[in-house]
Amino acid sequence: MAERPKVLSRRLAAESRLFRIEQLELEFANGARRTYERLLGGPDSVMVVALQDPQTVLLIREYAAGTERYELGLPKGVVEPGEDPLAAAHRELQEEVGFGARELQIIHRVSLVPGYIQHHTLVVLARDLYPNRAEGDEPEPIEVVPWRLDALDELLVQPDFGEARTIAGLFLAYRFLARERAAGQTPSPSPDEV
Amino acid sequence: MAERPKVLSRRLAAESRLFRIEQLELEFANGARRTYERLLGGPDSVMVVALQDPQTVLLIREYAAGTERYELGLPKGVVEPGEDPLAAAHRELQEEVGFGARELQIIHRVSLVPGYIQHHTLVVLARDLYPNRAEGDEPEPIEVVPWRLDALDELLVQPDFGEARTIAGLFLAYRFLARERAAGQTPSPSPDEV
Known part of the structure; x- marks a missing residue:
């Protein structure tokens, strides 16, 4: 190098x-x-892959000012000054999706466009969810869209789906779950291979 | 909605x-x-998934000013005014990787961060490659790193690899190739399932 x-x-x-x-x-x-x-980027942001059950991820549809349309993707948000990244992921999950999680773990850290953006995002896997809504700064209620992990090809052709970071996050979670299953660490049913 | x-x-x-x-x-x-x-974004950029053979993608390692380090990722670049996106992909492939391609096709269009970035990137699959280097505006020679598509897990843990857009591009190409193989459109050997 x-x-x-x-x-x-x-x-x-x-x-x-x-x-x-x-x-x-x-x-x-x-x-x-x-x-x-x-x-220039501030602290890392967080993006949450929340599993309602081992086969189902919770997506959201919200207004995206960058592309000026409603977009389907993973919930995400900034880590506030002094806030723990997992606490930030938990807060965003409660504000945007209306669920808390008993299990949260960082599975990857991705850059957005290393050529000209300094910022990074932590991909957080959330499991063992329970309904718990927190009030955020969202301008309007966010639509939650459960999606089966074995139907990613159908997701890829949705006209309002296409964020590279969300695609990467889903893929990383999928690989993480496959490795976990291969290691026999989870007794629960797991998604099929991508 | x-x-x-x-x-x-x-x-x-x-x-x-x-x-x-x-x-x-x-x-x-x-x-x-x-x-x-x-x-605000200009015209779409292009990102090239170039297959040296059905099992091997050509990555590059180049300096990324955003993260201030050398990063491993897919070759990419901007589409010049009036330039056809596939011609731009072909040009970038020749400048950054030193190969031309007899087969180029757009397989997806991704946004970067729809919440605050307007820009989109076209993911271009390049096959049937031949050595052909073109002079670009790169400040220094770019290292080309062939990587087997069945070794993506090993790629994900490389310390200088982590661009969400590149991860998404590789995943999209992988799914595209799997669907193509399932449809029996290619007689050549194809990568294993992700």
Whole structure:
């Protein structure tokens, strides 16, 4: 692997209420210089794969301002300052889906677009759910859509489904569950192979 | 599905050389108002799943300014103004991986983060490759890393691998190939089930 490029300069190029853009002047090991820009990220966010039963994941349909339409995907949210990531996942699950979980675990950490976004998201698997709604800052009630894990091909062709991060999260959970089952750690029925 | 919120106002909140951030004032069907920000996107980008043989995908390891480290992932790039997306995928494949492809097809279109990013990426499957390097604007030679499709679990634990978009792209290609094989459209050997 090559030596990391040297940072010749670094400055805040633009800033809004939510976003900060940094401009970087880099010199690569071979002497080539390039100017890059990246979106600075805060702490990791969380994305929750909540299993209502071993075969069923709880998706949500909510308004997405980026694409200006309602999108089907996994619940997610930011980790508040000082908040434990699992506590943040639990809070988002209660606010957006209306369930608490007795079992929460981080199964992966993904970047969004490493080329120009600093931010990362923790994928959290939630199991042993119980109904428990908490009040969040959602502008309107969120529709919860249970989806069977053995019907991912049908999900992929839904017109309002297509977030790369959600697709990755479902795939990672699926692989995690398959490995867990292969290791014989769970006595409960598990989803079929993807 | 709920009625889309009304856009009360829309303005450019910040701008840099590469990025534009829009601020939106929205009123939801129930009367709730919220201020959102989103990263405006240009035309779709392309991400290429190039199969050297039916079992092997060609990954690249290149410097990612967003996370400030070398990252293992799928080759990708922007579609130039007026350029056909498949031509863009072919160009990026030749520039970043050093291969041309006789067969290119779009298998999916993913959003990155629909909540606050407008941009989408086309996932392009490339097959029937031949060595052909084109000069791009890369600052340094890019390392090409062939990876077997039946070794995705090993890939997921590589410390420099973790882009949600790449994970989604590999998963989508895997499912596409499995469906194609199930339909008996390809006589060549195909990867095992994920």
